Amino acid sequence: MSGGSVPPNGEETRPVPAPGTLMVDTRRDRTGEFRGLAGPYWSLRPVSGGAEWEADPEHVRALTPGERLRAENARQNARSRGDAHAAVFTAALAPVPTHDGRTALGRRHGFVDWTIAPNRTGEPPTLHTFRCTAETGGGKRCGAESPTSDLFETARGWTFTHVRDHPEHTCYVEVTQRPWTLRAERAS
Numbered sequence: 784m785s786g787g788s789v790p791p792n793g794e795e796t797r798p799v800p801a802p803g804t805l806m807v808d809t810r811r812d813r814t815g816e817f818r819g820l821a822g823p824y825w826s827l828r829p830v831s832g833g834a835e836w837e838a839d840p841e842h843v844r845a846l847t848p849g850e851r852l853r854a855e856n857a858r859q860n861a862r863s864r865g866d867a868h869a870a871v872f873t874a875a876l877a878p879v880p881t882h883d884g885r886t887a888l889g890r891r892h893g894f895v896d897w898t899i900a901p902n903r904t905g906e907p908p909t910l911h912t913f914r915c916t917a918e919t920g921g922g923k924r925c926g927a928e929s930p931t932s933d934l935f936e937t938a939r940g941w942t943f944t945h946v947r948d949h950p951e952h953t954c955y956v957e958v959t960q961r962p963w964t965l966r967a968e969r970a971s
C-alpha cells in the first residue's frame with residue numbers, strides 16, 4: 784500500500800455518474816453500468832450481470848443513442864433471466880481454526896467477495912411446475928400440480944389435461960426453480 788494510489792492524472796476530475804448510468808470502457812471495449820468509486824477507478828458491471836470490473840475514468844465514455852438502445856435491451860433481457868439479480872457481497876471471513884485447535888487470525892483471516900448468480904451450467908436444470916389455483920369453495924384452492932420438469936412445455940401441457948377433467952379450473956401459477964450458485968473470491 785506504499786505510494787500506489789495516486790490518480791492517473793491530477794489535472795481534471797470527471798463528474799461522477801449516477802449509479803446505473805451506462806458507460807463504455809474504451810480500453811476493454813465493454814459496456815457496463817456505473818456502480819460506484821473504487822479508489823481512483825470507476826467500478827462498472829456488465830449490463831447482463833456478472834462480476835464488476837474497475838475502469839480508468841480517463842477511458843470511459845458515454846454511449847451513443849444506438850449503443851444505448853442495444854444496452855437497454857440487453858439489460859432488460861438479463862433482468863427477465865434473473866442475471867441482473869446477481870449480487871456481490873463482501874464479508875469478513877470467519878477466523879479459521881488451526882489443527883491445534885487455536886484460531887488463526889493471520890493471513891487466513893481476510894475479506895471475501897461472495898458472488899451469487901444464476902447457475903447456467905444446466906446442472907441442475909431449471910425446473911418448471913404448473914399449479915392450479917382455481918377456487919374450490921370455502922376459501923380453498925385446488926392446488927393440483929403438473930409433473931415438475933426441466934421441459935417447460937411438459938409442465939404447461941399438463942394444464943390441458945387438468946382442465947379437461949375440471950373445466951372450471953382456468954387459473955394457474957407457473958413455479959420455476961432456478962438454480963443459483965454462490966462463489967467466494969478473496970477480496971484484494
Ligand SMILES: [Zn+2]
Binds near residue numbers: 917945
Ligand atoms: Zn384444479
